[in-house]
Amino acid sequence: MTTNTGTSSSETPKSKLKPGTYYLPELPYGLKDLEPYISEQQLTLHYQKHHQAYVNAANSLLERLSRARQDDSEIDLKAATKELSFNVGGVQLHNLFWQNMAPAGQGGGGEPSGSLADAIKDDFGSFARFKKEFTQVANSCEGSGWAALTYCIQTNRLMLMQIEKHNVNFPPGCQSAILVLDLWEHAYYLDYKNERPRFVDAFWNIINWNIVKQRFSYL
Numbered sequence: 001m002t003t004n005t006g007t008s009s010s011e012t013p014k015s016k017l018k019p020g021t022y023y024l025p026e027l028p029y030g031l032k033d034l035e036p037y038i039s040e041q042q043l044t045l046h047y048q049k050h051h052q053a054y055v056n057a058a059n060s061l062l063e064r065l066s067r068a069r070q071d072d073s074e075i076d077l078k079a080a081t082k083e084l085s086f087n088v089g090g091v092q093l094h095n096l097f098w099q100n101m102a103p104a105g106q107g108g109g110g111e112p113s114g115s116l117a118d119a120i121k122d123d124f125g126s127f128a129r130f131k132k133e134f135t136q137v138a139n140s141c142e143g144s145g146w147a148a149l150t151y152c153i154q155t156n157r158l159m160l161m162q163i164e165k166h167n168v169n170f171p172p173g174c175q176s177a178i179l180v181l182d183l184w185e186h187a188y189y190l191d192y193k194n195e196r197p198r199f200v201d202a203f204w205n206i207i208n209w210n211i212v213k214q215r216f217s218y219l
Helices: 040-071 077-099 114-124 127-139 196-203 209-217
Strands: 145-152 157-164 176-182
Touching (some): 040 077, 114 157, 114 209, 127 157, 176 209
Antiparallel strands (some): 145 157, 145 176
């Protein structure tokens, strides 16, 4: 596994960012390391262009809101807060997405173990059943969105969710998403064209179950 050396011309180094702003995190693997399941070209475009765009938009909105408050001026809060929700959702879900993948055979693929495996068996009946349901949730997501394995703090249950765009259909009670899959076409189109099921099948080879289990243990 190699270190990520990809940079974007629009990326601002974390050390130069103002406090309280979003930034593009470094990937935990190199841009080629998820091949053949996600190509270098696909990952580069997704990470450096699309994720960076959400970071830039979120920071721009925060700056606009801050300036309006400092000047005590009017701003279209309905539009601004709706955009902020969308772009912050895009930032945070992508942060989770990159981390819950790893190169195949080097932390990626296989099945979960320990307490997470036990919870999946309790709530879904078996890992095979969970995999079948997650795959169906991902393949049936309409338009642009995400498939997510979440944990409900009220019922202490694992639940599957479809998240529309980046911020719709995600109930507050499901406080933590521990595994997410990006189903926007920009996540897979260069590699799989419009064949989303092939991308979803490929994803199982690069899931970093150690990270997912770690997230679950923090709940």
